[in-house]
Amino acid sequence: MTERFSEQLNNFDEQNPLEQLIERLKPLHSMLSRNNYVKDTTSRLNQIISDADSQPIVLFLGKERVGKTTVINSLIGRNLLEDRLSEPTRTNTFLKYGDTEYIKAVFINGMEVTFDIANLSLFTISNTESAKIIRKHLDYLEVYITCELLKKVTIVDSIALQAGANNTAYFPPALLKRCNEVFWVLQAGSPATEAELNFIEKLNKMGITAHLIVNGIDRVDGEVETFLDMEKERYGYFIGEDVPVSALQAQQARTTNSSQLLIDSRITQLSQLMFQLIDNKQKKTRHITERFLQWLERLRVEVNTIPAREPYVSAFEYVIQHQNDVQKDAAQLQRDKALVTSLEQQYESVSKVFKEVQTLFQLLQTLESHSYLRDPIIDMYEEMAGLYQKHVRDYRKLHVEYTMEYGELEKQFKKQTGKSLPFPIEESELTPLLSERIQTLNKIQSHCEQKQVFIRKYEQFVLEKLDAVQSRLNELVRDRLLLTHNQLSELESLRTYELSCMTASVNKLAEFNCITEAQNFIKDAIEPLLTEGVLPIKEQEKLQIRQTIERIVTVDFTYETPIETEVDEILGPLDLKEKYPLFKLRLTEEDIVSEIPELPEKIEI
Incomplete structure (x- = not known):
């Protein structure tokens, strides 16, 4: 363990458990960054660190044309995201707070490029050939805007749920795991499909409880409660909180300065619920901890396969061949x-x-x-x-x-x-x-x-x-x-x-060589924190952690x-x-x- 890190340990007692974990993950990330052959795994670790250091992430998902984008526009108080019915959102978009407004495009290969905010529709809804080519290589967008709400939370406007296997809607698991809370948007009067219900049940098995937003309550002539009761009777045991809203009324309230219309839209109730949910610091700590434990298992697989794959295997064999004629x-x-x-x-x-x-x-x-x-x-x-x-x-x-x-x-x-x-x-x-x-x-x-x-x-x-x-x-x-x-x-x-x-x-x-350095660091600095009881980790998990780390450090x-x-x-x-x-x-x-x-x-x- 380095001298510098030993000095840092003295200050850890004054930090909360999540801060302690992240402070130990940063030098680990720095070590692994020196090796290009664990680039994807290292990138995932950096994402965990970044998400832990940033505001809680709230994901809005649902099928096409239920009004996810309109609801988000209503929450942030401006028509930032295009919400045309004919052009659904085609890129997962993270909305974050920024004093300067701009777009950061994160590509699949890890490259990041910034663009002017005026180009947002090119990435999110445009159907031109150039937009299609860009999106083919795009992982997700980060949009930085000046919005008070985003000082407390990061909001994700997602692509529509896709058709999946076994009549179950599909959404990328990697993004789901990044999010602290998930809001499922349903259009009032349009019951959830069987594929959606199977998807919500699948989320529960992943340990994710989605909260239900019923949008468009202004279009069902006061029957929203009846509709909501019917839906909850079908799958209420799979969802958490529920909020009926009218994103359209919220937008009209903003343009007309109508307080009553804003009250009727119930969009304020949604924002209050969102803040109430993300205020659970213990839940966030557990969420980040779970993600790191999953990442640790991924690293175990990565480290254990390196000696048997290219480019390590060829270089290793070649050196050994020439050590002795x-x-x-x-x-x-x-x-x-x-x-x-x-x-x-x-x-x-x-x-x-x-x-x-x-x-x-x-x-x-x-x-x-x-x-x-x-x-x-x-x-x-x-x-x-x-x-x-x-x-x-x-x-x-x-x-x-x-x-x-x-x-x-x-x-x-x-x-x-x-x-x-x-x-x-x-x-x-x-x-x-x-x-x-x-x-x-x-x-x-x-x-x-x-x-x-x-x-x-x-x-x-x-x-x-x-x-x-x-x-x-x-x-x-x-x-x-x-x-x-x-x-x-x-x-x-x-x-x-x-x-x-x-x-x-x-x-x-x-x-x-940096892998060997990382092995020692995980054993000396990471394992004690995971097993000493500071973090919300179960005893059974601690046993698995010890076994996983042992399999990481024993690879020679x-x-x-x-x-x-x-x-x-x-x-x-x-x-x-x-x-x-x-x-x-x-x-x-x-x-x-x-x-x-x-x-x-x-x-x-």
């Missing part, structure tokens, strides 16, 4: 075996690339993931198939919109006439509002009809070209397998290394002692074709065609 042949053989294993795994992967492909969507996903499955013919087919699936998705969305609009028409007609909707509709029974809704329905029906024409057009293309494309793809796979097989065959001739590689290998191993990164190896025979050829038979792509018309709802009929008057 007697062992040189044996060490080279070990290297060749490692290469054989790698190429064999590559061959196996390519031979099975189409094994699980049973739909057009899975085929497109596979094409995107493997560069060797590319040529002009495949690129054109992929583009047309993508357009086909896009029009199918657009048609389904329009159909859902038509169904919801039609339901509203039925309700209005019954409310007006006391009877069910007849066809054709008598013109004498129409009000201007009903006529307008019918025009909207017929417009949507017309769009559906247009989309159906495009669907049939692209469907015909993908079906006509299917056989030729499958044949070409199978040919590309065979070419790739042949290339890998040839690489394995040539391996026998690669028996020597350039002497200059020795210096590079030694330098590469030196980069892992020294390389002074030569490795004992046995001289083996020259590597023999592998019959990869027999060992890993080729799984050909065999899609049928049924696998390609997407089912779509029947085209709605035009409403006649």
